[in-house]
Amino acid sequence: MKHVVTSILSAAILVGCSPSPEGGTANDSVSTRVQDARTRNDGPAMWVAKDHDSTLYIFGTVHLLPDDLTWQRDDMRQAFDNAGTIFFEVDTGPRGQIDATVLTTSLGLRNDGLRLSDRLDNYQLNLLEAAANNGGLTIASLDGMKPWLAAEFLTFAAAQNAGLSSDLSADEALKSRASRSGKNVVYLESLEDQIRASADLPEFIQLDILTETMEQFSILGRDATDIAEQWSVGGTDYLTEKLIRPMKARAPEVFNGLLRDRNRNWVAPLSRFMDDSGTGFVAVGTAHLLGEDSLLTGLREQGYSVQRYHAFKGENVIDTVDAKIQRTR
Numbered sequence: 001m002k003h004v005v006t007s008i009l010s011a012a013i014l015v016g017c018s019p020s021p022e023g024g025t026a027n028d029s030v031s032t033r034v035q036d037a038r039t040r041n042d043g044p045a046m047w048v049a050k051d052h053d054s055t056l057y058i059f060g061t062v063h064l065l066p067d068d069l070t071w072q073r074d075d076m077r078q079a080f081d082n083a084g085t086i087f088f089e090v091d092t093g094p095r096g097q098i099d100a101t102v103l104t105t106s107l108g109l110r111n112d113g114l115r116l117s118d119r120l121d122n123y124q125l126n127l128l129e130a131a132a133n134n135g136g137l138t139i140a141s142l143d144g145m146k147p148w149l150a151a152e153f154l155t156f157a158a159a160q161n162a163g164l165s166s167d168l169s170a171d172e173a174l175k176s177r178a179s180r181s182g183k184n185v186v187y188l189e190s191l192e193d194q195i196r197a198s199a200d201l202p203e204f205i206q207l208d209i210l211t212e213t214m215e216q217f218s219i220l221g222r223d224a225t226d227i228a229e230q231w232s233v234g235g236t237d238y239l240t241e242k243l244i245r246p247m248k249a250r251a252p253e254v255f256n257g258l259l260r261d262r263n264r265n266w267v268a269p270l271s272r273f274m275d276d277s278g279t280g281f282v283a284v285g286t287a288h289l290l291g292e293d294s295l296l297t298g299l300r301e302q303g304y305s306v307q308r309y310h311a312f313k314g315e316n317v318i319d320t321v322d323a324k325i326q327r328t329r
Contacts, residue, residue, distance in 0.1 A: 043073045044170070045234050045286060047296060048309040053277035056270065057083065057309070058296070060286025061170035062231045064159045064224050071170060071232050083281035085273065086178045087186050088171065090194050099191050107199040108149030115143045116150055119207060127214035134217060135161065147206035148198045151213040155220055162221025164228065174283045188266045188284070197257045205253060231286055244291035260293040267298035274304075 049056040057079040065071070080086070090096065110116070117125060117139075128150075132139050135157030142150045159165075166172065178185050201209075213220070230238045248255040266284070273280050288295045296306045 043234050044071055044076070044231055045236050045289065046076060046079070046309045047289070047306055048079070049274065049299065049304060049306060051274060054274045055082075055279040056274060056282060057280070058282045058284075058289065058306075059174075060231070060236075060289045061174070061283050062228050062286060063166055063169050063171060064164040065169050065228050066163050066225065067165065067168050069228060069232055072173070080174065080177065080281050081181070083183070083279045085184045085186060085278065085280040086174070087188055087270065087273075087280060087282040087284070088175060088178075089188055089284050090191050091187050092172070092175065096191060100195070103192055103195050104149065107195055108146050109144055110146060116145055116147065117143050119147070119203075124211055124214070127211065131214045131217040134158075146199070147203065147210040148201060151206070151210040152198070154210075154213050154217060155224075158217055158220035159224045162225050164221065164224050171283060171285075186269065188269060189262065193262075193265075197262060201254065201257060205251070209254070236286075236290055239286060240290045243287055248291065248293070255293075259287060259291075263288055263293060263295040263298055266295055267302060270295075270299065271302055 044062075045060045047058040049058065059076060059079075092100070117128070120128060128142065129139060131137075131154050132142055135154055137153060137157055142153065145153070156166075175185075198206075216223075227239065227242070229235075230242075244255075244259070247259075266288075270282065284295065291297075299306050
């Protein structure tokens with residue numbers, strides 16, 4: 001079950017959207033933005049970490065993408081191919097999907113004899129009916145869910161209406177590539193940990209997220225498309241302003257559960273990798289790599305220096321940044 005990947009987008013709707021920064025709008029066409037990005041030597045954001053015998057590339061992904069977006073840069077592919085160990089958030093393969101279904105059933109479906117509709121007022125019930133109809137879902141299917149899961153199903157439905165899919169996401173593409181290449185794959189957390197980041201939120205917060213998701217249903221797909229476009233051209237400033245800072249300021253409990261705490265948990269296994277020798281590649285949601293509480297900040301707090309590695313496509317365009325992670329203590 002792949003609906004759990006929409007948690008951050010669902011939560012972002014709760015805190016609203018920020019305008020695009022100067023220098024381009026989120027509504028520019030994908031092809032135009034990608035071409036502009038190549039001119040500026042930008043692409044999906046990637047960082048690189050090095051010490052005397054280890055290299056760790058850190059690549060931000062997006063979990064929902066249109067099927068016509070070309071995002072795999074030559075230097076990203078080369079970095080991936082050079083890595084022996086690949087780090088992902090969670091296992092979403094066949095076994096992982098079975099586990100996710102079991103966990104979602106136990107953590108996302110009501111078993112207390114109550115229905116979702118029992119927790120909604122007339123206004124919210126009308127919103128639920130409209131959003132369900134527009135998303136091709138039934139009230140009956142949503143009524144047996146807890147608010148967090150209903151919000152994720154609606155977000156996923158809105159993304160599908162906009163032509164976005166998790167089946168063709170950057171995460172799934174890189175997992176397939178890792179499997180076909182015989183890479184050593186390490187998962188940074190369990191599926192239960194990831195699902196509980198949403199399921200363990202207090203019910204009043206879940207209901208707030210659900211209500212905002214229903215109210216904003218008609219623009220959810222557009223927002224998800226904006227995120228995908230900005231990601232594809234390395235728009236980290238835009239994504240930080242649109243997703244990270246509003247969520248942290250207006251919904252700190254959501255921010256801490258979905259991003260900050262998980263980032264902190266991931267620092268340890270990556271630091272252990274750097275203590276050994278070899279080349280690794282990290283692929284996690286780009287939201288985990290943005291802002292003051294990011295995974296990159298966690299690495300810096302361990303005494304490393306982390307810098308952006310600017311992606312480019314083509315030969316002899318420009319030298320990439322020689323960014324390194326080095327122990328300072």
